[in-house]
Amino acid sequence: MGRSAGRDREGNQAEGSAVSFAVELKDVRKSFGKTEIIRGASLSVKQGERVAIIGPNGAGKSTLFNLISGRFHASTGDILVNGKSILGRKPFEINRMGLARSFQVSNLFTRLSVFENIRCAVLWSKGYRYSFWRFLADAKDANERTDEVLKMIKLDKRRDVLAMNLTYAEQRALEIGITIAGGADVILLDEPTAGMSRSETTRFVQLIREVTVGKTLLTVEHDMGVVFGLADRIAVLVYGEVIAFDTPEAVRANPRVQEAYLGSVLAEAQASGAHV
Template identity: 75%
Template sequence: MSTLHTSSSASSSGFALELRDVRKSFGKTEIIRGAQLQVKEGERVALIGPNGAGKSTLFNLISGRMAPSSGEILLNGERIDGRKPYEVNRRGLARSFQVSNLFPRLSVFENIRCAVLWSMGEGYAFWRFLSKLDAANARAEEVLGMIRLQRKRDVMVSSLTYAEQRALEIGVTIAGGGKVILLDEPTAGMSKSETANFVQLIREVTVGKTLLTVEHDMGVVFGLADRIAVLVYGEVIAFDTPEKVRSDEKVREAYLGSALADQQTAEAGV
């Protein structure tokens, strides 16, 4: 595990999230190979790459679920590599997952309130912290409005549609007020119309925040991201605007050409 300390040189870097020569090995197999990334405050970045490129591993390293073998990860100038997930979260980074992380037997409102209380450091024991419930309730109601689920406030999560559950996951992710948001394939499994609505929702709820998202739908990527990071074999081989990434021959050879072709085939129903 990497040594943990605050990097004095990074405090004035101006980056919300920064990766410096990050590496991760499992035994003799190196999955992340010197990844470099600098995400500006308020920027929306899409992380793309072929299956097995290391995208999920990189997300796990950033969010604290894994520690890098070497290198530095900085959040607003402070090193977070080696910290536990809850420590990273309370420093302003929130993450959603590919697999639902909701409580199906609780209501929509209760799920959001859980996330709010957790961000306050209170866990889920509501009865112990009655003095803080007013603030938590107010924040939960605010988030409900942001994700357009006010009418489903008291509905059990297990009764929600798939798209509604994904919207709730976004709500749970942003409930704690984190300024840096990690979304892991947020539109996976959605129809074309659901995807379009969901992209608009993501845009709205991440205003003023920094977004890093893993996404396979190239339409979503090019429609949402300010910049695109292309990860291939554990290395960021390109990081630029959608227009420049689209025309980068190295990227097309490594990934983008085949990904766009696959999507066009799927849309044509072939």
């Protein structure tokens, strides 16, 4: 009989046991004062899977992202990334465990070029630290990785443009580049297509598909066309609870999901002529 999976006292996967999931939430709860926002959420995301988290406003989606990325700490329960508990860890420590995230609001160095923005993320991931006497032109490995990321996000021809002078869609693409630059294998994207036109959204979804090949993706997204076109599985969060976690087809047909959220969203989308 094979060795059974177990965990050490720090919650890490026991040596010799396979890591089945990239992200695991186990009965996670989060309260702010007397107000409970996340109410016993459980979720297991497979490695290499694309998962969309949907739900009405106030459902706790952003809070859940903040818990997974370490900005907030769970009140109770456990969260694991690549088989290791992140409880008590700081965001930069979780990042070093292989998780990176983007945010709803642009978070760029606006007065640096596209190339310099990406290189900032690459330098740290490759072990470079702040140094006044180091010439960045000599950091060949970092510069090569930066060029590689620029090609992936299709901004290589805009490498010398200041981030502040990019279009909105280009800024969002740059954020994706910064997120993946360090080589993280778990990517969290918070409403990546918000504010985009339909044509921009279509191109951006394709970009997300390309840059996350082989990686695990969790995304919060309100555009049902994006959700159904991108996700392998969908987690529906309502009042801090995961009420469904299944394939897009199964979620679409789930009576509980339709009653709690999806029915009204689909009706609105169909009335506006959007494809879902």
